Amino acid sequence: MQALRLYAGPRARQHIERHGLRPQDVGVIPAAAGGPKGLILGPLDRFLFGDWLPQSTQPVHLVGASIGAWRMATACLNEPRAAFERLERDYIAQHYELPPGQKRPTAAQVSERFADNLRLFYGGRVDETLRHPRYRLHIVTARGRLLLQQDGRLRTPLGYLGAFAANAVHRKALGAWLERVVFSSGMAGGGAVSPLPFATHDYRTRQVSMAADNFMDALQASCSIPFMLRPVRHIAGAPPGTYWDGGLTDYHLHLQYQPPAESPIVLYPHFQKAVVPGWLDKSWKGRHRSSPALDAMLVLAPSPQWVRGLPNAKLPDRNDFVRFGQDLPARMKVWHAATSAATQLADEFAQWLEKPDLSRVEPL
Numbered sequence: 001m002q003a004l005r006l007y008a009g010p011r012a013r014q015h016i017e018r019h020g021l022r023p024q025d026v027g028v029i030p031a032a033a034g035g036p037k038g039l040i041l042g043p044l045d046r047f048l049f050g051d052w053l054p055q056s057t058q059p060v061h062l063v064g065a066s067i068g069a070w071r072m073a074t075a076c077l078n079e080p081r082a083a084f085e086r087l088e089r090d091y092i093a094q095h096y097e098l099p100p101g102q103k104r105p106t107a108a109q110v111s112e113r114f115a116d117n118l119r120l121f122y123g124g125r126v127d128e129t130l131r132h133p134r135y136r137l138h139i140v141t142a143r144g145r146l147l148l149q150q151d152g153r154l155r156t157p158l159g160y161l162g163a164f165a166a167n168a169v170h171r172k173a174l175g176a177w178l179e180r181v182v183f184s185s186g187m188a189g190g191g192a193v194s195p196l197p198f199a200t201h202d203y204r205t206r207q208v209s210m211a212a213d214n215f216m217d218a219l220q221a222s223c224s225i226p227f228m229l230r231p232v233r234h235i236a237g238a239p240p241g242t243y244w245d246g247g248l249t250d251y252h253l254h255l256q257y258q259p260p261a262e263s264p265i266v267l268y269p270h271f272q273k274a275v276v277p278g279w280l281d282k283s284w285k286g287r288h289r290s291s292p293a294l295d296a297m298l299v300l301a302p303s304p305q306w307v308r309g310l311p312n313a314k315l316p317d318r319n320d321f322v323r324f325g326q327d328l329p330a331r332m333k334v335w336h337a338a339t340s341a342a343t344q345l346a347d348e349f350a351q352w353l354e355k356p357d358l359s360r361v362e363p364l
Contacts, residue, residue, distance in 0.1 A: 001303070001306055001309070003303055004348040005360075006298060007362050009364045012265055013358075015265060021353060023052050024057070024058055027058070029048075029266075031063065031067075032271070034066070035225075035317060036315075036317050036335065037315045040338060040342045040345070042087070042342065043342045043346035044269045044345050045075065046080070047349065048269065050080050050084070057134070058260075060136070063198070064137075064222070064253075065247045067091075070087065073139070077128050088339060092331075093328075094113075096109060107228055110229050122215070122219075126216075127212065129215065130210060132185070137185040139182065139218045141183065142180065142181070142244045144178060144231065144241060144242040147159030148163065148244070149241055150242055151242060156227070162177055163248075167280040171277060171278065174280065178249050180200075180206070181243065182196060182206070183214065183218040184196065186210075201256070202293075211236075213237070214238065217235045217243075225244075231244045245279070247279045248279045249278055250277070251282070252270070252274070257294070265298055267297075270301045271302060272301055275299070302342070306344075310338050312334065315338065316335045
């Protein structure tokens, strides 16, 4: 059974018909939120950043939210193949020892452990991510407004109830409650912040320069799922306030992409076909369709039939933390089996690149 499916917007398909797909064609790589689902993309990440993209020299914009931000920051490290292997090991092995009588970790406990893990992972290596000679890193966060300007036992659930209701009316209305703030690295060798590789008229947006004094906070904020982690407060160089998971505003980064003319492809390793705009849009199936914003995109995703052959017939997901509870070896066994099987995704993409078969490229 083939594991990999390819979905292309019309402009991406036209380019592939004429030129195939070369590493120099890629101008933007998005990376979605989605927690443990992102583990399935580890082998593709290792192939893309460790083997294939190094064959070219053009700048590439890396745009990530939540675990996608962690993945794209990892891509900017020296020896990215080894860095992605460590990311996979560390993520699979994460565990929270609980005192007697406590059934699940508190948001404060998870935030504290996550901050420690980021320091262990990126400590002494932040400059590698911010000064990569080719990659421009953009970390997406959600800045709280109205009740969500601060975290609290009552104001946070009430704030998200208001955000959900506003989003149900119209996605733009969510901007009254949550503002997209993107932390961006500078040009190679330092200097001005890299322009965003997407238009921002779709949603309230700010861009902030990312530096050594705010990198860790920005990355933690992008991963700070409400009620599971505490938000990050007052990030250096950014507007004051409370910063939450970037997936809230941009779950799968359905953005108005503007790749450079010389590198016109938005290459998207993803864990499904649909590119859902925001986390609160998950139940609004009408918002899961493609749009002209994605015309230059090529999505690489696992086949649903192949996914059904994984342990428990699904991708790793956040519910596994509850499903397996304190049985760490059992969860690790299942997640290792899924990530090992995912090497088929990378192998099939490498084979397709050698001889692109347009019959395998489906409409996005």
